[in-house]
Amino acid sequence: MTPVEALQPAIALLGAGTVAALTSRALRLSPMVGYILAGIVIGPFGLHALSEGDTTHLLAELGVVFLLFDIGLHFSLKDAKNNKRDILGLAPIQMLLCGGGFSLVAVAFGISWPVAIAIGFSLALSSTAVVTRVLAERELNSSPLGQSSIAILVFQDIVAIFLLIFANSLEADPAQLVSAMAIAAGQSVVAFIAAALIGRYVVRPLFQVLASAKVPEIFTMTTVLIVVAAAVATGAIGLSLTLGAFLAGMAIADSPFRHAIQTEVSPFRGLLLSFFFVNVGLMIDVPSLFTNLPVIIALALGIMAVKTVMIFLTARMTGWNVPGATQLSFLLAQASEFTLVVLSISAIRVGAPGNWISILVASTALSLALAPLWAGFGIRLSRRFAEKLTESSDANAKISERSTGHEKPRVIVFGMTDAGRIMTDALVATHIPYVALDNDPRRFISATTDGYSVVFGDTSDFRMLETLGATDAPVLVLGEPRFSISQRLTDAVKERFPNLTRYVAVNDPAERSRHSALGMKAYVVQAQMDAIALACDVLKDLGLTELQINDWTESMIDRLERNDPGPEHPEPAEVA
Structure with missing residues (x-):
């Protein structure tokens, strides 16, 4: 292969990605859709500029590898504990319901049980690449x-990692399937332990040495080396490349160099992920797509509809309100990039009759392309449900019960502005019972659909506070200034709630002076970091330690940083 032939796939991918990004911005489309369409246009059924091959598959897989590394950077046992309702409840139930249902359908079409299980549970997965991009574009990473x-x-x-092991083991003797899975599970446990030890005793000292060297290039080289080497290491022992990347991220997650490493990796992740979506477009068999178009469309919509219903029901079972469960279910309804990997395994291709693999690949790719539009429809629908909650006191009571967890609230938050949301995030993360209220319909609807537990009401109505059991709360946080109301109620508040400390987020120093004169702790909040500072002071007054507050602050900053989709990713059209 000549140098020109070796570089041609990369040139085609870069050119297609550039055009797709610019076109998506001009048409106000999600970049994901643009990249997939670009792959179709330059592919073997379009301009013939590029076809599937080892180079395109490698670049696409590296996109998923760097994505899993970034997820590992943000993963911690503490976060897993805080989200145990989802990790131990919603996620496994959803996988069992969707995976089991899809597997039964596959068996009904004549596919053997082992292959049907691999296909069915791969369809139950959601796309990490798609969902994280949608969350970043809509700035929802810090929301519930x-x-x-x-x-x-x-x-x-994590399930996908073992699913890939299972699918690959189908090529071996069926009698050895159980032993192969047991060996893979043991290897994975050893890999997890090794990653923890290497992160603590090798990676951290290594980056301390690199930092002292003050050579910018070496930091980037070492970061990429760790990602690729970890992926190759797990791949060499028969596990997936993505497991190694995820473990490499976990190994660095508790390091003080995490933010610098994330900065170094971010351009690689964005670039390679765009290659992944272009490669999805290359995989679509256009003639087969048109020949079997009704089947492919029906299958893609069927997969998304079934997953939407199943995830909605599971979310409701685990305590989500209707608007939040609606948006969550539509967000996670698409198939996964891992589905495409599973469908490309030879044992799966051989085990599926006829051209079903091609149809499934096209349906999976179509679900990925439709995902942003599907999520947008879910937002509109969830807001409709939230509008009805503004008229239902019974629903408000149920939301309040979920936010307080049957405990009397220690904090009252009014106004789901950025400051109110960040304050609520802090209280949830530190397990402090609270009640949040808002009387602005627009803010209430937006916060409710994003998963926040909010009551439609006003703190100036003391009867509402009595109904919510919040009259003994020692702290009130106002997410927006309401000087005239605060001035009018100050004497009544001091009389009825003498021990209440009032915090308020204001817009400028003049407002801070006026509210301070009323005995309130006023903070000028003009950026998200100002809101974090306000929340930190509230947590300190509630008796949390500096270590607890610092841990939450770092976690919150990480989530806010993930809200930035990067300059190459345009904002989508408003879907309100």
């Missing part, structure tokens, strides 16, 4: 919806 989605995706990614 974003946190739960990431927790579910982490669980699914």
Whole structure:
């Protein structure tokens, strides 16, 4: 192969990606859709500029590898504990319901049980690449919806690792299937332990040495080396490349160099993920697509509809309100990039009759392309449900019960502005019972659909506080200034709630002075970091230690950083 032939796939991918990104911005489409369409246009059924091959598959898989590394960077046992309702409840139940249902359908079409299980459970997975991009574009990573989605995706990614092991083991003697799975499970446990030890005793000292060297290039080289080497290491022992990347991220997650490493990896992740989506477009058999178009469309929509219903029901079972469960279910309804990997395994291709693998590949790719539009429809529908909650006091009571967990709230939050949301995030993360209220319909609807537990009401109505059992709460946080109301109620508040400490987020120093004169602790909040500072002071007054507050602060900053989709990813059209 000549140098020109070797570089041609990369040139085609870069050119297609550039055009797709610019076109997506001009048409206000999600970049994911643009990349997939670009793959179809330059593929073997379009301009013939590029076809599937080892190079394109490698670049696409590296995109998923770097994505899993980034997820590992943000994964911690503490986060898993905070999201145990989703990781131990919603995620496994959803996998069993969707995976079991799809497997039964596959068996009904004549596919053997082992192959049907591999296909069925791969369809039950959601796309980490798609969902994280949607969350970032809509700035939802720090919301309960974003946190739960990431927790579910982490669980699914771990399941996917073992699913790939299972699918690959089908090529071996069926009698040795159980032993092969047991060996793979043992190897994975050893890999997890090794990653923890290497992260603590090798990676951290290594980056301390690199930092002292003050050579910028060596930091980037070492970061890429760790990702690729970890992926190759797990691949060499028969496990997936993605497991190694995820473990490499976990090994660095508790390091003080995590943010610098994330900065170094981010351009590689964005670039290679765009290659992944272009490669999805290359995999679509256009003639087969048109020949079997009704079947492919029906199958793609059927997969998304079934998953939407199953995830909605599971979310409701685990305590989600209707608007939040609706948005979550539509967000996670698509198939996964791992589905395409499973369908490409030779044992799966041989085990499926006729051209069903091609149809499934096209349906999976179509579900990935439809995912942003499907999620947008879910947002509109969830907002409709949230609008009805503004008229239902019974629903408000149920939401309040979920937020307080049957405990009397220690904090009242009014106004789901950025400051109110961040304050609520802090209280949830530190397990402090609270009640959140808002009387602005737009903010209430937006917060409810994003998974926040909010009551439609006003703190100036003391009867509402009595109904919510919040009259003994020692702290009130106002997410927006309401000077005239605060001035009018100050004497009544001091009389009825003498021990209540009032915090308020204001817009400028003049407002801070006026509210301070009323005995309130006023903070000028003009950026998210200002809101974090306000939340930290509230947590400190509630008796949390500096270590607890610092841990939450770092976690919150990480989530806010993930909300930035990067300059190459345009904002989508508003779907309100």
